[in-house]
Amino acid sequence: xxxxxxxxxxxxxxxxxxxxxxxxxxxxxxxxxxxxxxxxxxxxxxxxxxxxxxxxxxxxxxxxxxxxxxxxxxxxxxxxxxxxxxxxxxxxxxxxxxxxxxxxxxxxxxxxxxxxxxxxxxxxxxxxxxxxxxxxxxxxxxxxxxxxxxxxxxxxxxxxxxxxxxxxxxxxxxxxxxxxxxxxxxxxxxxxxxxxxxxxxxxxxxxxxxxxxxxxxxxxxxxxxxxxxxxxxxxxxxxxxxxxxxxxxxxxxxxxxxxxxxxxxxxxxxxxxxxxxxxxxxxxxxxxxxxxxxxxxxxxxxxxxxxxxxxxxxxxxxxxxxxxxxxxxxxxxxxxxx
Ligand SMILES: Cc1cc2nc3c(=O)[nH]c(=O)nc-3n(C[C@H](O)[C@H](O)[C@H](O)COP(=O)(O)OP(=O)(O)OC[C@H]3O[C@@H](n4cnc5c(N)ncnc54)[C@H](O)[C@@H]3O)c2cc1C
Ligand code: SF4
Numbered sequence: 001x002x003x004x005x006x007x008x009x010x011x012x013x014x015x016x017x018x019x020x021x022x023x024x025x026x027x028x029x030x031x032x033x034x035x036x037x038x039x040x041x042x043x044x045x046x047x048x049x050x051x052x053x054x055x056x057x058x059x060x061x062x063x064x065x066x067x068x069x070x071x072x073x074x075x076x077x078x079x080x081x082x083x084x085x086x087x088x089x090x091x092x093x094x095x096x097x098x099x100x101x102x103x104x105x106x107x108x109x110x111x112x113x114x115x116x117x118x119x120x121x122x123x124x125x126x127x128x129x130x131x132x133x134x135x136x137x138x139x140x141x142x143x144x145x146x147x148x149x150x151x152x153x154x155x156x157x158x159x160x161x162x163x164x165x166x167x168x169x170x171x172x173x174x175x176x177x178x179x180x181x182x183x184x185x186x187x188x189x190x191x192x193x194x195x196x197x198x199x200x201x202x203x204x205x206x207x208x209x210x211x212x213x214x215x216x217x218x219x220x221x222x223x224x225x226x227x228x229x230x231x232x233x234x235x236x237x238x239x240x241x242x243x244x245x246x247x248x249x250x251x252x253x254x255x256x257x258x259x260x261x262x263x264x265x266x267x268x269x270x271x272x273x274x275x276x277x278x279x280x281x282x283x284x285x286x287x288x289x290x291x292x293x294x295x296x297x298x299x300x301x302x303x304x305x306x307x308x309x310x311x312x313x314x315x316x317x318x319x320x321x322x323x324x325x326x327x328x329x330x331x332x333x334x335x336x337x338x
Contacts, residue, residue: 002038005047009054012179012213018049019209020181027051027211029072029108032099033115041125042116042132052108056213059083065219068177071110071212075165076101078109087221090247093228093329094168100237110212113166113176113192116203117159117267118239120144130156131200138200146305147241150313151297152266157200158303161193161268162239168228170261170269171245172217180210193268200267222247222259227323230263231316240264242313244320248284255279260292260321265300265313272296284325286318293317 009015019025024046028034031052037043056070059081067083078084079095099107121127121139128137140148140158148158166189174189193204206212226247232238243263249256258279262270275295282288293314300310323329 008050029111030106067217069215075104075107090226091168094164097230098164119159145303150300157196167263171259175216177214229320246320246324289318289321
């Protein structure tokens with residue numbers, strides 16, 4: 001473990017000020033990802049600014065009928081919050097499909113957005129990795145890439161974004177609120193995470209000196225017809241090989257609106273408006289769901305060990321949309337444990 005300075009932010013303005021004053025600093029919230037990275041010598045911040053006691057712990061209804069979630073709401077509190085369970089159950093399901101109860105109790109909403117990839121080589125400092133050490137090369141391209149991406153990759157990096165929560169937030173069209181020395185700004189969820197291109201070291205468009213303050217959800221929660229389907233090696237405590245957040249709004253036997261986002265397959269939650277439009281005013285049939293899969297997976301390519309993900313994602317999309325249309329959510333069996 002490296003030596004580092006530890007300070008606690010007194011309030012939001014102090015957090016921003018401390019970060020602006022020290023280019024070697026990083027915020028720490030629950031610490032469930034950052035401390036692991038520091039232990040593994042993957043990240044070496046010289047200064048940790050603890051934001052865990054800032055008053056960003058509320059889930060509130062907005063004037064527009066949506067929800068505003070503070071960046072420090074623990075993942076478990078968010079999943080079990082009555083407003084989220086009732087109006088946005090796809091978000092509860094996605095969160096409860098991730099990690100373990102103990103981790104979800106510690107993990108913050110803001111930290112979940114900013115958790116880093118689980119690519120094996122990113123954590124192995126003995127190997128080249130452009131995300132950890134820009135310009136060193138990508139060991140996964142010709143290495144063990146079973147868990148890596150099939151969409152949105154570049155020659156520099158084929159890592160996936162590991163979050164479950166973010167897949168549901170993408171489908172729900174969330175907005176991220178941030179504050180920095182230049183003031184507040186709102187970032188559409190689709191613009192928050194980045195594709196690797198030639199700069200895989202940058203996971204998001206958040207500036208180094210900005211802090212996430214809240215996530216906002218619009219009114220539409222698709223509570224009647226949704227599913228979060230997570231396919232993984234073990235049934236619990238494992239990251240997704242492929243995950244699918246699917247939701248539809250039905251008018252009798254016709255789909256008026258559809259949402260679908262994929263996890264485990266790309267460097268960011270993968271959503272395509274074109275794929276969703278395929279289902280507008282159409283019947284919820286496997287044939288129509290297969291057309292959605294064609295559009296969502298257009299351009300998908302495997303790198304050897306992960307070739308299986310293309311077929312797995314295709315079958316998962318059809319299954320998840322079918323479950324959503326039938327109103328049989330995937331993760332209802334997760335019990336409340338406090
Ligand atoms: C064993 C294990 C299994 C897991 N399984 C899953 C899983 O299946 N699915 C899943 O989705 N996740 C999983 N996780 C990841 C877990 O959800 C994340 O570690 C957690 O959400 C991170 O939140 P945190 O508050 O602990 O972040 P921290 O570790 O404190 O911070 C993570 C990063 O976010 C930055 N940060 C934190 N808050 C803010 C903020 N408000 N503004 C700006 N920057 C901020 C920090 O500087 C740091 O870079 C797993 C983790 C572990 C250890
Ligand atoms: S896929 Fe990305 S994170 Fe993994 S080794 Fe290559 S550059 Fe590093």
